[in-house]
Amino acid sequence: MRMRSILAAILCGGLLGPAWGREAPPEAAANTLTPAADGRKISFRFGGKDNGEFLLEGRPFQIRAGEMHPQRIPKEYWRHRIRAARAMGLNTISFYTFWNDFEQPGGNFDFKTGSRDIAGFLRICREEGMWALFRPGPYVCGEWDFGGLPAYLLKEGDAPLRTTKNKVFMRAQTRYLEAIARVVEPFLCKNGGPVLMTQIENEYGSYNGEPEREYVEWLHRWWKKRGFGPFYTSDGSSPGHLRYTLPGAAVGLDPGENDGHWAAARKANPGVPVFSSETYPGWLRHWGEGDWAASPGILRTVRWFMDTGRSFSLYVFHGGTSFGKTAGANAAGEKYQPDLTSYDYGAPLDESGKTTPEYHQLRAVIQDGLPDGVALPDPPSPVETMELPAFTPEREAGLWELLPAPAAGKTAEPPWFESFGQNQGLAVYSASAPAGPEARLEFEHVHDYALVYLDGKRVGTLDRRRAERSLTLPARSGPARLDVVVDAMGHINFHADMERDRKGLFGKAALGGRKLGGWTVRPLALDAVPRLPRAAKAGRRGGGALFRARLTLGAPKDTFLDMSRYIRGYVWVNGRCLGRYWNVGPQLRLYCPAPFLREGGNEITVLDLEMDEAQPIRGMRDRNREAGNAEAENLNNDW
Numbered sequence: 001m002r003m004r005s006i007l008a009a010i011l012c013g014g015l016l017g018p019a020w021g022r023e024a025p026p027e028a029a030a031n032t033l034t035p036a037a038d039g040r041k042i043s044f045r046f047g048g049k050d051n052g053e054f055l056l057e058g059r060p061f062q063i064r065a066g067e068m069h070p071q072r073i074p075k076e077y078w079r080h081r082i083r084a085a086r087a088m089g090l091n092t093i094s095f096y097t098f099w100n101d102f103e104q105p106g107g108n109f110d111f112k113t114g115s116r117d118i119a120g121f122l123r124i125c126r127e128e129g130m131w132a133l134f135r136p137g138p139y140v141c142g143e144w145d146f147g148g149l150p151a152y153l154l155k156e157g158d159a160p161l162r163t164t165k166n167k168v169f170m171r172a173q174t175r176y177l178e179a180i181a182r183v184v185e186p187f188l189c190k191n192g193g194p195v196l197m198t199q200i201e202n203e204y205g206s207y208n209g210e211p212e213r214e215y216v217e218w219l220h221r222w223w224k225k226r227g228f229g230p231f232y233t234s235d236g237s238s239p240g241h242l243r244y245t246l247p248g249a250a251v252g253l254d255p256g257e258n259d260g261h262w263a264a265a266r267k268a269n270p271g272v273p274v275f276s277s278e279t280y281p282g283w284l285r286h287w288g289e290g291d292w293a294a295s296p297g298i299l300r301t302v303r304w305f306m307d308t309g310r311s312f313s314l315y316v317f318h319g320g321t322s323f324g325k326t327a328g329a330n331a332a333g334e335k336y337q338p339d340l341t342s343y344d345y346g347a348p349l350d351e352s353g354k355t356t357p358e359y360h361q362l363r364a365v366i367q368d369g370l371p372d373g374v375a376l377p378d379p380p381s382p383v384e385t386m387e388l389p390a391f392t393p394e395r396e397a398g399l400w401e402l403l404p405a406p407a408a409g410k411t412a413e414p415p416w417f418e419s420f421g422q423n424q425g426l427a428v429y430s431a432s433a434p435a436g437p438e439a440r441l442e443f444e445h446v447h448d449y450a451l452v453y454l455d456g457k458r459v460g461t462l463d464r465r466r467a468e469r470s471l472t473l474p475a476r477s478g479p480a481r482l483d484v485v486v487d488a489m490g491h492i493n494f495h496a497d498m499e500r501d502r503k504g505l506f507g508k509a510a511l512g513g514r515k516l517g518g519w520t521v522r523p524l525a526l527d528a529v530p531r532l533p534r535a536a537k538a539g540r541r542g543g544g545a546l547f548r549a550r551l552t553l554g555a556p557k558d559t560f561l562d563m564s565r566y567i568r569g570y571v572w573v574n575g576r577c578l579g580r581y582w583n584v585g586p587q588l589r590l591y592c593p594a595p596f597l598r599e600g601g602n603e604i605t606v607l608d609l610e611m612d613e614a615q616p617i618r619g620m621r622d623r624n625r626e627a628g629n630a631e632a633e634n635l636n637n638d639w
Contacts, residue, residue, distance in 0.1 A: 012603040028053070028060035028309045030371045034091070034129035039192030041490045046230060046250065052269045054250075054311060056196075062309055063196070063275060064366065065092035065133055066317025069142065071101050072123040072343055073320040075114050076595045078121055078352060080380050081318050084349050087379040088359060089366030092196065093125050094133040094277075094313045096140040096149040099176045100423075100432045101326065118180070122187040126196045132187070133277075133313065135199040135234075136180050137175040138162075143284050145328045146491035146498060147202075150176060151423040154416070154491075154502050161499050163209060164215050174222075188228065195455050198228045199277075200249060204240035208496050216244050230478025234277040237261035239515035242268035252277025252313075257301050262310075275311035281358060282316075283344020286330065286337040287489075288465060288584045291625050292346040294358045299365055319343035321351060321591050324577040325424040325526065328493030329448075331501075334467040336448060338489040340587045341579030351591050352558050353383050383594070386557035390639075391549055393606060395614050399485070399544030402530045403428055406520040414509060414519045416447075416502035417488055425526040426486040426609075428506050431519050433473060433482040435510060442470040442477060445506025446486070449568075451543070451609065453483040458543060466619025473511065482516075485543070487568070487609060489580070497578065529572045529605050544569075544609040549617070551604060556597035559619035560589035561604075562639050566615055588624045588637055 033056055035042065047055040054061045066085045073081055102109045102116055125132050139162055140148040153159060153169060160166045172512060187193030200219050204211060220231065232250035235241040242265060245251055248271060251265040256276035265274040281298045284289075305312045322328075322343050328335040341428070344351040348359035357377075367376055407420050414429045433441075433454065441452070446469050449463040460471040468549050473482075488503035509516045524530060530546055561571060563581040571578045571590055574597065578590040604617070616639075624637045 002443055011479060018443070028062035029306070029369060030374070031059045031061045032091075033057055033058055033059075033061075034113070034125040035131060035189070035202070037127060038193065041192050042189040044189050044196045044230065046273055052266075052273050054225040054273050054275075056079045060309075060475075063092050063131070063133075063311035063313065064090045065094040065311075065313035066090045067094040067096075067278075067313060067315045068318040069096050069098070069316075069320060070118065071098050071115045071326075071580070072322060074095070074118060074593045074595045075120065077593065079128065080353055080383060081349065081381045082124055082130055083377075084359075085317055086128060086130055087377045088317070088348065088363045089370065090130075090314075090317065091378050092131040092133060092313070094135065094315075095121070096135045096143070096144075096148070097137065097180055098140065098143045098144050098326070099138050099148060099173075099180075100148055100150040102179070103150055103176065107175070109176070111179070111183050118183050119187070122184070122194060126187070130194060131189070131196050132194040133197050133199065134184055134195045135202065136177070136184070137202060138176055139441075140202050141493050143328045143343065144322065144493055145326050145424070146501075147328065147493035149498075151418050151491060151503075152421070154418040155421075157502070158500050162204070162215060163212055164218055165212070174471065175295050175458075176221060184237050185227065197230050197232050197250065198223055198253070200231050200233050200246060202411055203235055203254065204233070204244045205235040206495070211244065213244060216246060220246050230276075232277065237264050239264065239268065245269040248272065250275065254278040255301075256312075257304070272427070273311070275313070276305065277313050278315035279305075279312050280482050281314050281348055281362070282344075284343075284345060285340050285586060287340060287582050287587075289290035289586060291586045292342075294343045294346045294356070298358065299361055300364055301343045303365050303369070305591065306366060314348070316343070316345050316347045318353070319345035319347045319351060321579065323579055325490075325580075327490045327579065329490040329501075330494055331497045332491050335461065336464040336467075338448065338465070341581070341590060342587050342623065345551050352385065352560075352593070354622075355379055355382070384557045385621040386559050386619065388551070388559055388623055390616040390618040391551060392616045393547035393549035393604065393614050395545050395612075396548045397532055398612070399546070399607070399609065401532060403522040403524060404533055404544060405521050405522065406430075408521070410518045410520055412508060412517045412519075414443075414505035415521060416506040417504040417523070418502055420521065421525060422503075422523050422525050423489070424503060425503055426488070426524040427486050428522045428524075429484040429486060429519055430522070431482050431509070431516055433476055433480045433511055435476050435478045435480075438475045439512030440470055441473045441474055441482075441516075442468070442510045443505055444509070445502075446505060447501065448489040449487045450505070451485040453485070453543060455480045456483075456542070475611065485609065499535050499537070516639060526570060526607070527567060529575055530607060541612050543612070544607070547606040547614045551602045551603045552600060553597060553602055555599055556594045556596050562589045562618045562620050562624070562637070563606075564588040564624075565617070565639075566606065567610040569606060572605040574603055586624075589620055590625065592619070
């Protein structure tokens with residue numbers, strides 16, 4: 001989660017300090033040294049007045065970074081996105097790594113398949129003359145499911161995270177740290193690579209759980225023993241946020257856009273450089289909110305950085321996509337806020353890699369702040385896009401036909417997903433509702449969206465975004481079958497609320513004030529395209545279905561699949577999950593990059609949780625946009 005409350009205060013008043021009082025000499029922007037293609041070792045350290053400057057090969061250096069996450073971008077497009085960053089005037093790529101994407105069932109780590117190839121990403125950074133800031137977490141936030149932590153940490157229920165007090169967590173994170181360190185260590189600048197600094201944890205001052213200084217100090221010691229460094233932390237600018245800064249580690253501010261923020265950082269941790277580790281050109285979006293937009297004031301902020309020679313990182317320069325089930329969520333008290341599949345973010349480079357008007361405006365501001373004679377390269381040509389004429393898939397099976405046998409015997413209370421080893425996806429909870437008059441069905445927890453059926457007829461929905469946990473069941477003349485289809489969305493990725501964010505129905509269940517037990521569960525993890533079980537029987541119609549289309553294409557190009565005629569569900573293209581769609585908006589189109597498609601035959605699979613009959617789908621050249629009203633019809637999505 002980013003420090004948006006701080007950003008709002010900056011934008012509304014007390015905005016930017018004067019252009020004097022430079023944090024680094026103006027010549028910092030003139031240091032155009034880049035990583036050497038031959039792997040020459042480079043010195044990066046802190047120095048200068050009060051040890052407050054970044055020095056590259058002994059000369060002042062202004063970090064002009066842009067955040068992008070290789071795990072959100074098709075590997076085939078990494079070089080294009082990095083070149084676009086350099087062409088805008090940036091010299092560094094800042095990136096998170098997501099632990100729960102690397103760790104595979106069984107505990108092995110995959111750092112080679114597709115977008116998990118972090119070594120390949122860093123090689124391209126070096127080849128393209130870009131430095132890097134390494135942000136390994138283990139917790140990263142990033143609007144990613146569970147902030148990058150593996151959901152199995154919730155298997156046993158509430159547990160403190162990000163603390164030395166939880167030995168299970170500490171053992172698990174140490175295994176991850178050892179694995180990711182082996183991948184990145186050869187790419188430290190002292191070893192001839194592009195990595196200038198490593199971030200220690202992430203926004204620890206915002207956690208509000210059981211934070212302890214010993215935890216961040218443990219991480220700091222751990223990384224130093226393995227030869228990493230220099231280091232930085234990343235936090236908001238208030239004294240409370242900055243209480244976990246570390247001696248000798250630079251202070252990254254979120255966002256750090258005025259002199260007051262810099263002064264607070266120097267007071268909290270003197271004798272180290274300060275920079276804006278997250279400056280926001282845009283902001284994240286949740287389902288049911290308004291459209292993506294650039295942040296007001298971003299041009300003025302970056303101009304101030306350039307005028308004063310201060311280092312900064314744009315969060316994000318290019319957001320990419322939370323493919324599959326990787327999107328996270330926020331929470332504000334009872335209000336659950338699941339993130340979109342798109343991580344467009346209103347960034348200068350949009351979800352499909354197109355430059356925006358803000359990209360060119362920022363490029364001009366940065367160019368103006370560079371010394372005379374330092375010319376920026378031209379932006380790379382945009383990736384080609386295509387339209388697909390409307391096509392209608394065929395209905396292959398009803399949702400009920402896809403369900404496996406119950407996972408275990410009956411339980412007194414419905415169990416959470418993580419207890420049976422599932423992260424997100426679907427599960428159908430079933431029990432017998434006794435005969436009786438109309439009565440209130442109540443659950444202690446509904447995480448996150450449930451469709452409730454009585455004897456095969458849908459009687460309502462429960463939406464965690466609205467804190468809905470109960471509905472009225474009609475009268476029953478005899479025992480009736482109760483089925484609750486639960487669709488789990490992203491785990492909360494910010495604040496200590498994440499420690500309690502288990503998925504599914506769990507806790508107490510009651511009907512008419514009396515405990516309702518005898519629950520069975522049929523899980524459908526959606527880790528791959530659903531397939532009909534061997535013993536599947538024709539299920540009842542109504543209540544969702546699986547649809548499949550086969551398309552023959554020429555040379556594939558990027559496209560956006562328009563799902564606006566469907567309600568809620570998931571899409572796979574040639575077996576790869578594009579992510580979740582939902583007609584509450586604002587996102588109505590799912591980004592489908594060309595590398596997911598094939599010349600010749602292609603298979604597109606849709607699982608809609610509410611529709612029983614197929615509807616048309618089309619491919620568009622761009623994402624949809626709308627007016628910002630969650631209830632408004634999409635303004636450019638007419639068929």
